[in-house]
Amino acid sequence: MKLHAPSRRELLCGSGTLFGWAFLPKLAFAEGRDPRFLAIVLRGALDGLATVAPVGDPDWIALRGDEALIVGGKTPALPLDDFFAVNPAMPHLHGMFHDGEAIVLHACATPYRERSHFDGQDLLESGLPNAGPSTSGWLNRALAGLAPGGSINPKGSRVFAVGPVTPLIARGPAPVLSWSPQRIMPASEDTAARLLDLYRQSDLKLASVLEDSAKLAAIEQSGNMEMAQKPGGPGPAQIRAYFADAAGNAAKFLAQADGPRVGALALDGWDTHVNEGIAQGRLSQLLGALDEALNAIKINMGPAWSQTVVALATEFGRTARINGTDGTDHGTATVALLVGGALKGGRVLADWPGLKPANLYENRDLKPTTDLRAALKGVLKDHLRIDERALAQNVFRGSGGVKPMPGLVKAV
Amino acid sequence: MAASDQATVGPKAAVLALHRFGFGPAAGQIEAIASDPRGALLADLDRPSAGTLTADLPSSAQAARAVFDFQAERRAQQKLALRIQKAAETSGEMQADANPAMSEAAAMAEPNNGARPKQPPLPQELIFNEAKARFDAATDADIGFVERLVWFWSNHFCISADKIPAMAGPYEREAIRPHVLGRFGDLLQAVESHPAMLFFLDNVESMGPDSVAGINRDKGLNENLARETLELHTLGVRSGYSQADVTSFAKVLTGWTWIPPSEPERGGEFVFNKLLHEPGPQTVLGETYPDTGIDQGRAVLADVARHPATTEHMAQELAGHFIADTPPPTLVDKLTRSFKDSGGDLREVAKTLIGADESWTSQRQKLKTPAVWVASLLRVTGGQTLIPIGQIMNAQATLGEPLWRPPAPNGFSDTEAALIDGVPRRLDIANAFAARLAMVDPLALLQSSIGPLASKQTRDTIAHAETRRQAVALLAMAPEFLRS
Secondary structure (H helix, E strand, O other), X not given: OOOOOXXXXXXXXXXXXXXXXXXXXXXXXXXXXXXXXXXXXXXXXXXXXXXXXXXXXXXXXXHHHHHOOOOOOOOOOEEOOOOOEEOOOOHHXXXXXHOOOEEEEEEEEOOOOOOOHHHHHHHXXXXXXXXXXXXXXXXXXXXXXXXXXXXXXXXXXXXXXXXXXXOHHHOOOOOEEEEOOOOOOOOOHHHHHHHHXXXXXXXXXXXXXXXXXXXXXXXXXXXXXXXXXXXXXOXXXXXXXXXXXXXXXXXXXXXXXXXXXEEEEEEEOOOOOOOOOOOOOHHHHHHHHHHHHHHHHHHHHXXXXXXXXXXXXXXXXXXXXXXXXOOOOEOOOEEEEEEOOOEOOOEEEOOOOOOOHHHOEOOOEOOOOEEHHHHHHHHHHHOOOOOHHHHHHHHOOOOOOOOOOOOOEOOO | OOOHHHOOOOHHHHHHHHHHHOOOOOOOHHHHHOOOHHHHHHHHHHOOOOOOOOOOOOOHHHHHHHHHHHHHHHHHHHHHHHHHHHHHHHHOOOOOOXXXXXXXXXXXXXXXXXXXXXXXXXXXXXXXXXXXXXXXXXXXXXXOHHHHHHHHHHHHOOOOOOOOHHHHXXXXXXXXXXXXXXXXXXXXXXXXXXXXXXHHOOHHHOOOOOOHHHHXXXXXXXXXXXXXXXXXXOOOOOOOOOHHHHHHHHHHHOOEEEOOOOOOOXXXXXXXXXXXXXXXXXXXXXXXXXXXXXXXXXXXXXXXHOOHHHHHHHHHHHHHHXXXXXXXXXXXXXXXXXXXXXXXXXXXXXXXHHHOHHHHOOOOEOEOOHHXXXXXXXXXXXXXHOOOHHHHHHHHHHOOOOOOOXXXXXXXXXXXXXXXXXXXXXXXXXXXXXXXXXXXXXXXXXXXXXXXXXXXXXXXXHHOOOOHHHHHHHHHHOHHHHEO
């Protein structure tokens, strides 16, 4: 059987780097398994409380008021258990959860306690305990750590990254195979809005040009004209298509018998400072797009879905309360999601800190009570059979005190 | 004395100079030249290799012949494929694989067919190589002032690759680069006698009505080159020349042509063909020039090059390109005088531009052209190694400035009025490029690209961006980075 290499068409927008990584998760293989793992980084800080709402918390509605998702609301949240319900934009995740294929980790956070996106993303992806420059990510080091025990096999695994730039999480000593979706998205509405804000403060002429172009784009959209590559940012349909394309294609590669076993991709756009649109609007659309992407992964994985774990994590959460512009600002704890047929799912894992002001972190954020690294280490240990000592010393350096969370994947 | 808003030393003056006269800073460069930005620009002019490219590229004539051969072969393949198809239809039973030699020819005729890796066709490959050499020169330059002068003069004396793809790059290397710090008169001679220009502005079609060829073929003048030389390249529109001057000048220029690229030895080279040349003396701008063959045209060009209207036109354009769409008249006067006093020495004129206090105004009155803006972004991020030249060219085209493909002989506009509506599109390009550049530290990038000029609003916007990618895109779009 030949190694799968992305076709020329698939590589057109990619970085063009193409390396094989021929080591395989030997111990897992020895158990008769062929595990797949995909990490999805949600950059921009996902609002965990708007994704999976603590509808059973007595302080929930007081905290978020009209923006609080509730099970009996106009757009009812979808119940996961007696306490938590998922955003109505995510029916597929809801279905996976009840089929035992999804785990929600709540009040979860990396060790990072500041609120800078760049540092927070670095720390999430580097797996290091402190912010600072890093040249490698935990996923890559995890696979590199497999090398001494693995055997060279042309059918083996390799790190696989989706996107025009290899995300930090996948960078490092293990060679990386990268693929990039064909679709080149225009700049997001959010980027355009930030730029417009800057121009309004510093260059009115440029502001007026940017405003006019946004108006034109709006007219084109209302007239149902072709939206692709028009100024004014991608519409919901384009975001959905991009997310599903990126994630779905990653799954297609991972599903191949001779394809990579481990992949990573990043989906941006979660920084919802203004008009967050939790039940209807921006976040709702983004979560809907993410939900479609998860479904695309499941479909494209085919039979390999039963051997799959997908981990979704963001750099930090958002403020527990809604801010003055109907959005939320940078916070601390949030949700992380695990989906895949290899999971012992259908559970929300949370040491719930409560939502009373005294229970909030610095009286503003959901308090972190679960270390994201514990969950990731649990998956790497039980799913890919990565050695616990390597996890503590090399993959998530200095995380010896954070034990791998047991029992996340089905016992073999 | 320089007024306080015309500082010529310090980090602010340095970053301003790099954006205004170069392609923006490379990393670390602001500090490197802060003690003497003006001196750094002057030193750029005095580099021995200033304006030259190191890449080994074919001459315009070689490229023209290669493209001619390529197109001839392709036509033959297509005809052959058609012949095979017809034969198959007639015989009705001929199998595609019955004749391996013929089916291979048929496959060659359809290069997109089959699994072979697709090579770019030769004309495109030539342009890619030329564009890469040019773009690398901009991003790798110490300062880039001389490269900016190359881009300026190349646009001023533009041709279009749409009409003559093989020669677009070679023309710039052969006619423009050797003279950007030389005499304007020599630059003009090189440009107007270059085969690319003679073909682009149709002079290869022109013949004297009373020339041997004109009489025999019953053909005559094409005024295009003569008119554009006076209107665009030298005197400027409404500067006092008449239709009679244009017609006479066109007659002077008859016989300035090329050897057709189909000629295997010297095809694509310039030639003066006296059989096409209008005999007799001609009067242009009040001066009568005896028929001295090719020298008649050289004499007219020499006089036109030092005409006062030309001097002022060039001064106006230079100041308009680098300093402000409506440049200060005092600056135009200085450049005009420098041009005149030095006999059109473009190095002296460039020095005058750098020396003038008006050039150091802290007001950023120019919107960077798309190509300069793209080069600035890739230069400061080191991104030229990450983004293939084809994508860079696509970006320029998307922004309305396709390399060497101006819509008309007056080249691309460099005024804000023409460019500002394209700014929203730059955001999409910035966003797409930023995805490749996302490993850079945005705040460090802010420091190294616009540092001392950055407003608090810009700093805040970059610092609060959602991702590195967004930060880089916003930085590329910041007023301090767009305007120079």
